[in-house]
Amino acid sequence: MKKIDIIITAGGSGLRMGSDLPKQFLLLNGVPILCRTIEFFASLPIKSDIYVAIPPLSIDLWHRLCWEYGMDVPCKVVSGGITRFHSVRNVLEHIGSGGVVAVHDGVRPVLDREMVKRCLELATVHPAVVPVLEVRESMRKMEGAKSVAVDRLEYRLVQTPQVFDAGVLIDAYKQSYLPQFTDDASVVERAGVPLFLTKGDVRNIKITTPEDLALAELLVPPSVRSAVFDPDLPLNGLVKGD
Amino acid sequence: MKKIDIIITAGGSGLRMGSDLPKQFLLLNGVPILCRTIEFFASLPIKSDIYVAIPPLSIDLWHRLCWEYGMDVPCKVVSGGITRFHSVRNVLEHIGSGGVVAVHDGVRPVLDREMVKRCLELATVHPAVVPVLEVRESMRKMEGAKSVAVDRLEYRLVQTPQVFDAGVLIDAYKQSYLPQFTDDASVVERAGVPLFLTKGDVRNIKITTPEDLALAELLVPPSVRSAVFDPDLPLNGLVKGD
Numbered sequence: 001m002k003k004i005d006i007i008i009t010a011g012g013s014g015l016r017m018g019s020d021l022p023k024q025f026l027l028l029n030g031v032p033i034l035c036r037t038i039e040f041f042a043s044l045p046i047k048s049d050i051y052v053a054i055p056p057l058s059i060d061l062w063h064r065l066c067w068e069y070g071m072d073v074p075c076k077v078v079s080g081g082i083t084r085f086h087s088v089r090n091v092l093e094h095i096g097s098g099g100v101v102a103v104h105d106g107v108r109p110v111l112d113r114e115m116v117k118r119c120l121e122l123a124t125v126h127p128a129v130v131p132v133l134e135v136r137e138s139m140r141k142m143e144g145a146k147s148v149a150v151d152r153l154e155y156r157l158v159q160t161p162q163v164f165d166a167g168v169l170i171d172a173y174k175q176s177y178l179p180q181f182t183d184d185a186s187v188v189e190r191a192g193v194p195l196f197l198t199k200g201d202v203r204n205i206k207i208t209t210p211e212d213l214a215l216a217e218l219l220v221p222p223s224v225r226s227a228v229f230d231p232d233l234p235l236n237g238l239v240k241g242d
Numbered sequence: 243m244k245k246i247d248i249i250i251t252a253g254g255s256g257l258r259m260g261s262d263l264p265k266q267f268l269l270l271n272g273v274p275i276l277c278r279t280i281e282f283f284a285s286l287p288i289k290s291d292i293y294v295a296i297p298p299l300s301i302d303l304w305h306r307l308c309w310e311y312g313m314d315v316p317c318k319v320v321s322g323g324i325t326r327f328h329s330v331r332n333v334l335e336h337i338g339s340g341g342v343v344a345v346h347d348g349v350r351p352v353l354d355r356e357m358v359k360r361c362l363e364l365a366t367v368h369p370a371v372v373p374v375l376e377v378r379e380s381m382r383k384m385e386g387a388k389s390v391a392v393d394r395l396e397y398r399l400v401q402t403p404q405v406f407d408a409g410v411l412i413d414a415y416k417q418s419y420l421p422q423f424t425d426d427a428s429v430v431e432r433a434g435v436p437l438f439l440t441k442g443d444v445r446n447i448k449i450t451t452p453e454d455l456a457l458a459e460l461l462v463p464p465s466v467r468s469a470v471f472d473p474d475l476p477l478n479g480l481v482k483g484d
Contacts, residue, residue, distance in 0.1 A: 137400050139400060140374065
């Protein structure tokens with residue numbers, strides 16, 4: 001039975017949303033996106049610490065939003081860094097080895113319990129678990145202004161939560177930053193750790209544009225609080241919450 | 243003002259849906275998926291002929307579904323071939339050059355009028371118009387049992403409707419079949435025609451799994467008939483319907 005730490009990254013600037021408010025704070029059916037994401041993890045029948053990495057300039061705003069929207073989930077706010085890599089590294093300073101760490105994008109609030117449960121369980125036997133989706137569409141690769149067809153069957157779209165052995169993740173984050181570190185899997189892989197890919201969920205969208213937000217609004221109930229909590233769903237091999 | 247022909251491909255076997263019924267015939271909020279797709283195009287304020295390519299063994303079933311679900315859109319049923327390529331080629335035998343041809347997956351019933359309008363309009367000035375989406379997620383490329391990270395910014399996900407100058411499409415389909423012809427863009431490109439990429443729509447999902455169907459059910463109204471028709475929306479440069 002391993003300790004579970006959850007790291008939620010919320011460092012985006014929101015530029016692509018055409019909004020002054022960073023996108024993790026926009027309302028999704030009346031509740032800030034980041035609140036919904038955090039509340040999902042808090043609702044799982046596991047004992048875990050939840051860390052959220054927030055840009056220093058947004059921390060006051062975040063506390064105000066928590067108060068305004070009645071967010072009463074205990075989570076530890078950590079200052080985000082200049083990239084996602086630096087944010088995760090900042091949080092890892094607070095986490096010890098021995099357990100598992102799930103790292104999740106704050107702007108992915110639409111989560112399936114079964115998928116997350118599977119990722120957490122797999123991480124008790126694999127050092128790095130990554131949910132991925134097959135590509136349903138034909139794909140093209142841009143080469144300057146032109147593009148060439150590529151075989152979609154060879155590609156996977158990478159989601160979060162990515163779940164790691166804590167010691168493995170901490171060690172991997174001792175590397176120097178590289179621009180190709182777009183997610184934790186790429187950091188861990190660079191450190192020589194094999195990735196275990198598992199099936200993600202098509203609804204687990206990353207909200208980066210107004211169209212994504214509109215889609216997500218169709219996928220979540222008006223309030224997530226009472227809708228996702230099922231204390232009877234066991235998480236095999238993991239600490240069960242009180 | 244150019245003539246518009248719409249080709250809707252409905253040749254899938256439905257194996258991935260875990261269903262005996264080919265997926266284009268499954269019900270989406272009470273209406274067969276393929277009916278919804280056809281009705282969308284019929285609802286556009288344009289004058290067009292709609293062709294639907296259906297596997298020979300499914301044609302009787304299709305006529306029965308049309309009767310059961312009150313599908314009264316006039317569309318021309320053409321026998322599908324052994325691949326999508328052969329299905330489109332069969333339909334093109336019925337179409338003359340001079341206009342534009344939009345080819346659309348029958349299992350993409352969730353369409354945005356503005357996006358389709360833009361593709362049709364662009365095809366009056368470009369020989370091949372392809373709606374694409376940027377990739378929001380990190381990507382990996384499988385190499386046997388392993389995978390490597392690739393740069394998502396270099397890739398695009400390809401959607402339909404893809405819209406072509408009719409003569410260009412007809413000529414391109416005189417080529418012999420190649421397995422890499424997964425969509426019409428790949429056929430036309432192989433014939434040396436440049437593709438014009440335009441922004442697709444994130445809701446325009448291809449229904450290939452039960453999860454996709456569940457997602458699509460959230461995106462469409464119970465009946466599409468009264469919801470999408472707006473006769474006042476002009477389509478610049480195209481024939482306006484009566």
